[in-house]
Amino acid sequence: MGGTLFSDATAALKDSKYVIFGAPLDITGTHRRGTKKGPESIRHESYTFEPFVPDLDIDLEEVDIYDMGDLPMKNPRKEISEAVREIIGAEKVPIMMGGEHSVSPYAVEAFSDVSVLVFDAHLDYREELHGDPNNHACATMRMRHVLKGKPILPVGIRSICKSEFIQAKHDGLNYITADKVRELGTKRLIDLIEDLLPGKLYISVDIDGIDPSFAPGVGTPEPYGIDPIVVRDVIRHFAGRAVGFDMVEVCPPADNGNTAALAARLIKDFIAAREKELMK
Numbered sequence: 001m002g003g004t005l006f007s008d009a010t011a012a013l014k015d016s017k018y019v020i021f022g023a024p025l026d027i028t029g030t031h032r033r034g035t036k037k038g039p040e041s042i043r044h045e046s047y048t049f050e051p052f053v054p055d056l057d058i059d060l061e062e063v064d065i066y067d068m069g070d071l072p073m074k075n076p077r078k079e080i081s082e083a084v085r086e087i088i089g090a091e092k093v094p095i096m097m098g099g100e101h102s103v104s105p106y107a108v109e110a111f112s113d114v115s116v117l118v119f120d121a122h123l124d125y126r127e128e129l130h131g132d133p134n135n136h137a138c139a140t141m142r143m144r145h146v147l148k149g150k151p152i153l154p155v156g157i158r159s160i161c162k163s164e165f166i167q168a169k170h171d172g173l174n175y176i177t178a179d180k181v182r183e184l185g186t187k188r189l190i191d192l193i194e195d196l197l198p199g200k201l202y203i204s205v206d207i208d209g210i211d212p213s214f215a216p217g218v219g220t221p222e223p224y225g226i227d228p229i230v231v232r233d234v235i236r237h238f239a240g241r242a243v244g245f246d247m248v249e250v251c252p253p254a255d256n257g258n259t260a261a262l263a264a265r266l267i268k269d270f271i272a273a274r275e276k277e278l279m280k
Contacts (some may be wrong), residue, residue, distance in 0.1 A: 001090045001123060004040070004043045004044060005043065005048040005069075006042070006043050006046050007043075007047045007049070007066040008066035008263075009066055011065055011221070012066065013047035013068065013160065015066075016064045016065060016066035016092055017064045018063070018064070018065045018066070018092065018093045018095055018271055019065075019066050019068055019087045019092050019093070019094075019095065020065065020066070020067045020072065020095045020096075020097065021096060022039025022040070022066070022069065022096075022098075022187060022254055023070070023071055023073065023079075023080055023097065023099040023106075024036040024038065024040070024070050024099050025098065025103050026051070026099065026100055026102055027078050027100070029170055030227040031195075031251070032219045032253065033170070033219070034219075034251045034253035035098060035248070035249055035250065036073075037099045037252040037253070038248070038251065038263075039070055039097040039099065040251070041111070041250060041252040041255065041257070042097050042148060042260045042264045042267070043067070043097075043264075044257075044259070044260065045257055045260040045261040045263075045264045046268070049059065049237060049264070049268060053268065053269070053272040055087070055271045056275075056276045057276075058086070058272040058273075058276055059126040060096050060268060060271060065262070066265040068123045069184075070209070073099075073171075075082075076106060076197075077106045077124060078217065080096070080103055080106035080107050080110075081107070081109055081110045082147050083112075084244065087112065088111065090278065092186050093242070093244070094107065094242065094244050095244075095247075096202040096227075096247070096248075097232075097246070097248075098250070099248060099265075100136040100219065100221060101124060101136040101139040101204075101206050101249055102138070102142075103145060103248060104139050104246055104248060105142035105145075107159035107202070108202055110270055111200075111202060111243065111244060113199065113200060114147070114152070114202045114243060115150050115151045115152065115154070115198060116147060116150075116197075116198070116203075117153055117155065117202070117203050118139075118154045118155065118199055118204045118205075118209075119155050119156050119204070119205045119207075119231055120142060120150060120154050120155075120157065120209045121157065121158055121178075121206070121208040121218065121222035121225055121236075122137065122160070123154060123157050123160045123165075123168060123175060124136070124137055124139040124141065124154070124160070124204075125140045125141050125144075125164040125167060125168050126141060126163070127240060128201060134161075136219070136249075139204075140152060140173075143155075143204075144171075145261045149207065150248055151197055153193060153196050154175040154176070155176045155181065156178050156181060156209035156210070157176065158178045158179070158222055158223075158224050159222045160184025164242065176192070179224075179226050181191065181226050186230050186233050186234070189230070190233075190234060190237050191235065193238070195253060196198055200242075200243045200272070201238055201241045201242045202245070202246075203235060203239075203242050203246075203247065203262075204245075204248070204251045205247045205248065207220060207247065207250055207259060207263055207267060210224060210225050210226060210227070210231055211223070211225030212225065212227050214228050214257065214258075215262055216254065216256075216259060216264075217253075217254045217257075217259030218248060218249050218254065219249050219254075220249075221249045221254075228262055228266075231266065232266060232269050236269060236273035238274070239270050239274035239277060239278075240276075242272055244274065245267070245270050247263045247266065250263050
């Protein structure tokens with residue numbers, strides 16, 4: 001981690017409300033490699049921003065945030081699941097920075113009774129890829145399995161292989177394409193998500209769900225994506241219901257810093273919006 005903590009993460013663990021950690025995994029990438037450097041880059045770019053979020057009237061310097069650094073990733077599933085269980089057991093909110101999207105199911109399985117909102121360009125609904133059921137291209141399928149009947153909703157989809165399309169239809173998997181997001185607009189999109197995802201939420205942001213003109217530094221870019229302001233507004237709306245959050249697939253070797261900066265800002269918006277909701 002190079003000694004750099006996420007900006008405004010100045011609280012001690014025992015005093016914190018939010019616990020940030022990195023999961024720098026990059027072993028199943030199928031196009032560009034380098035997502036293991038995502039947490040370091042997101043932390044670096046987090047210092048671009050003022051701690052005060054004016055439109056929410058929240059000062060992140062006054063919010064208790066702790067950065068526990070990066071997990072070693074020698075046994076990703078065990079390390080991530082145990083870390084998240086400890087964080088939520090201490091009644092704090094985990095915020096994970098990847099790393100490839102395969103890390104998200106390991107965090108989700110630490111929860112009980114959550115629905116999952118996923119932003120992604122890809123449906124990630126394969127049972128396996130290259131013989132590996134934990135490939136990043138299987139993230140939605142793995143999360144669906146660990147949820148044991150609770151809903152998962154991918155948003156921003158524009159890349160689906162034929163077998164995924166058939167399987168999703170067979171399973172009755174709801175998903176919202178990027179074209180549908182544009183057709184609905186933000187308010188109607190939020191209303192639809194409200195209808196499809198009840199109760200407590202885990203929010204997983206694969207940043208390639210955002211159009212590569214805004215987020216070019218990703219492992220698998222896909223054109224015709226959604227606007228970052230839509231993602232921000234949806235995150236802000238649901239932050240009060242969220243019990244966990246992750247930001248994955250930032251790929252610094254393919255970035256000029258803008259993708260990592262966007263990722264850092266969305267993390268800050270999540271925290272600020274959740275604090276705003278708690279004040280109501």
